[in-house]
Amino acid sequence: SQQGEEDPQALSIQEGENATMNCSYKTSINNLQWYRQNSGRGLVHLILIRSNEREKHSGRLRVTLDTSKKSSSLLITASRAADTASYFCATDTYDKVIFGPGTSLSVIP
Amino acid sequence: GAGVSQSPSNKVTEKGKDVELRCDPISGHTALYWYRQSLGQGLEFLIYFQGNSAPDKSGLPSDRFSAERTGGSVSTLTIQRTQQEDSAVYLCASSFQGNEELFFGSGTQLSVL
Numbered sequence: 502s503q504q505g506e507e508d509p510q511a512l513s514i515q516e517g518e519n520a521t522m523n524c525s526y527k528t529s530i531n532n533l534q535w536y537r538q539n540s541g542r543g544l545v546h547l548i549l550i551r552s553n554e555r556e557k558h559s560g561r562l563r564v565t566l567d568t569s570k571k572s573s574s575l576l577i578t579a580s581r582a583a584d585t586a587s588y589f590c591a592t593d594t595y596d597k598v599i600f601g602p603g604t605s606l607s608v609i610p
Numbered sequence: 611g612a613g614v615s616q617s618p619s620n621k622v623t624e625k626g627k628d629v630e631l632r633c634d635p636i637s638g639h640t641a642l643y644w645y646r647q648s649l650g651q652g653l654e655f656l657i658y659f660q661g662n663s664a665p666d667k668s669g670l671p672s673d674r675f676s677a678e679r680t681g682g683s684v685s686t687l688t689i690q691r692t693q694q695e696d697s698a699v700y701l702c703a704s705s706f707q708g709n710e711e712l713f714f715g716s717g718t719q720l721s722v723l
Binding site: 531536543545546589595597598600601602603 | 658703713719
């Protein structure tokens, strides 16, 4: 079974709107990371939040972590067409990094 | 090099043949990961190296899959007697010590005919 699972599986919004993706996981973690993958192969690291942190910002990205609920959210504000991609959460479980199935985001110009 | 390098970029092989995929991590990165991604799916964990040792091989799908890392640097993933279900993109990533952000290569697209 998946360690991390994102929802929704797919999200379509208008340019300028905010996009929120959620990630739930099962076991204790050292940190949680979010990655983006454009069509093609390479994944790009967006942000890392440690288990003792609750919120982190990076540009238009805001990540929250609730270890009591074993969940995280990624908020992208003022979305752009270039934000169209798949977004994955990845949980570092002290011995390996496990990815969820991802959320496919479409930003319509 | 500046980033994680994987070769070949694409590999087409016949069912039953062996293939070897290579990953050159970022210099100085001690942790190295292999993942597999089927079309439209998430990343499936295969194996993780810390230095030359692999503490966790639990993700390898079958005994046809093996991986090694030498000199704390280059890693090879070998698939013996390939099957059509092995077709996927194989991604390699490295990180400075583990527990930090992963830097990904562009992957190897494996097609088994």
